[in-house]
Amino acid sequence: MSPQAAVAAGCSLSSGFNVSRVRGDFPALDQLVHGRPLVYLDNAATTQKPRVVLDALFNFYTRDCANVHRGVHELSRRATEAYEGARRTVARFLNAAPHEIVFTRGATEAINLAAQAFARSILREGDEILLTELEHHSNIVPWQLLAEQTGARLVVAPINDRGELLMEELERRLSPRTRLIAVAHVSNALGTINPVAEICRMARARGIRVLVDGAQAAPHVRIDVRALDCDFYAFSGHKLYGPTGIGVLYGKAELLERMPPYQGGGDMIRSVSFEKTLFNDPPYRFEAGTPHIAGAIGLAAAIEYLTGLGLDEIARHEYELLSAATRALSEIPGVRLVGTASHKAAVLSFVLDGIHPHDVATVLDHEGVAVRAGHHCAQPLMERLGLPATTRASFALYNTLEEVEVLARAVRRARELFG
Numbered sequence: 352m353s354p355q356a357a358v359a360a361g362c363s364l365s366s367g368f369n370v371s372r373v374r375g376d377f378p379a380l381d382q383l384v385h386g387r388p389l390v391y392l393d394n395a396a397t398t399q400k401p402r403v404v405l406d407a408l409f410n411f412y413t414r415d416c417a418n419v420h421r422g423v424h425e426l427s428r429r430a431t432e433a434y435e436g437a438r439r440t441v442a443r444f445l446n447a448a449p450h451e452i453v454f455t456r457g458a459t460e461a462i463n464l465a466a467q468a469f470a471r472s473i474l475r476e477g478d479e480i481l482l483t484e485l486e487h488h489s490n491i492v493p494w495q496l497l498a499e500q501t502g503a504r505l506v507v508a509p510i511n512d513r514g515e516l517l518m519e520e521l522e523r524r525l526s527p528r529t530r531l532i533a534v535a536h537v538s539n540a541l542g543t544i545n546p547v548a549e550i551c552r553m554a555r556a557r558g559i560r561v562l563v564d565g566a567q568a569a570p571h572v573r574i575d576v577r578a579l580d581c582d583f584y585a586f587s588g589h590k591l592y593g594p595t596g597i598g599v600l601y602g603k604a605e606l607l608e609r610m611p612p613y614q615g616g617g618d619m620i621r622s623v624s625f626e627k628t629l630f631n632d633p634p635y636r637f638e639a640g641t642p643h644i645a646g647a648i649g650l651a652a653a654i655e656y657l658t659g660l661g662l663d664e665i666a667r668h669e670y671e672l673l674s675a676a677t678r679a680l681s682e683i684p685g686v687r688l689v690g691t692a693s694h695k696a697a698v699l700s701f702v703l704d705g706i707h708p709h710d711v712a713t714v715l716d717h718e719g720v721a722v723r724a725g726h727h728c729a730q731p732l733m734e735r736l737g738l739p740a741t742t743r744a745s746f747a748l749y750n751t752l753e754e755v756e757v758l759a760r761a762v763r764r765a766r767e768l769f770g
């Protein structure tokens with residue numbers, strides 16, 4: 352296909368990825384905002400949902416709606432099969448075993464679960480938890496709470512001005528008291544892809560456990576928890592084209608087996624008497640109460656959709672978007688890109704000289720362009736960078752090169768209005 356024909360057919364030039372066809376799968380993209388076609392670039396906050404996910408939710412609630420693991424009737428059997436099928440889909444996606452997959456409300460709950468049910472039991476006063484300067488609050492505050500409960504200490508590994516982890520500094524901060532490293536796979540504010548495999552190797556050599564916060568990685572990066580050899584991996588369904596309110600904690604089977612429950616209730620028990628309760632096996636031990644059945648089914652539909660499109664094709668397309676957006680914004684006088692790591696996912700933070708990021712985002716909104724402005728739940732990172740906030744455009748598989756141009760035009764407009 353000639354380049355012109357490829358563009359006409361909606362294909363991205365280098366990958367052959369048919370973005371026009373893909374966009375047709377996402378009903379929410381087809382709307383006007385303030386009279387302009389919606390350009391949705393707030394994907395790091397949450398993604399739009401393809402019709403297959405909406406259909407999976409609709410079909411569950413209209414045909415198979417019943418509680419899981421309990422009923423002997425047909426609908427309960429179907430609901431249980433779909434819910435456990437979703438667990439198998441997630442396990443394949445991460446290269447894990449189904450009993451290593453715990454469904455949670457999201458990455459936040461997954462991290463809190465690992466902190467309270469795992470790390471709490473291994474930490475003693477004076478022990479250390481290593482974090483990095485670019486963590487999301489969800490991967491800081493649970494460890495801070497835990498440090499207060501146990502007398503452990505947080506140690507923070509620094510980044511350079513490009514937003515890359517300084518690996519030698521990280522290694523230097525590993526001490527005989529380090530028990531756990533909690534690190535983002537991909538930074539939500541900067542897009543940096545961290546060398547988590549190398550971090551896991553360093554940790555393994557010293558008997559340190561690793562939790563990887565994969566909330567921003569799952570939509571962009573192929574994940575293999577066996578190859579990484581991490582102990583825990585957390586992510587959210589809603590950033591991966593799935594429903595809100597569902598997420599995943601992967602934990603190594605041998606660790607989950609040793610962990611006490613996180614919450615008490617139905618489904619997490621084997622037997623209950625007033626004298627003693629025997630707990631269920633993992634992963635059920637960590638899923639007290641009725642789970643988000645529809646959410647898990649919707650998440651599985653999203654994963655099947657993604658893998659059907661091809662994770663490598665998606666990555667290539669997003670790389671093209673990121674490169675084009677980086678070029679386009681760099682050419683605008685007064686724009687400074689924030690986060691220029693050599694290894695990045697499709698997140699572009701920037702500031703415009705003399706214009707508050709919220710004002711930039713407001714002008715962009717009037718042009719139909721949805722971006723985020725603020726500290727991105729990463730206040731320590733903003734402090735490190737000496738910025739109160741940035742404007743962040745984050746891309747997804749359904750974004751186009753034309754949308755990158757609309758973004759650049761809208762940023763120029765903000766500059767004209769405020770400059």
Ligand code: PMP
Nearest residue numbers: 457458459487489539566567587
């Ligand atoms: N970690 C990172 C890196 C994130 O970007 C987010 C969401 N912004 C979270 C954790 C928390 O995810 P959730 O709010 O879906 O639990």
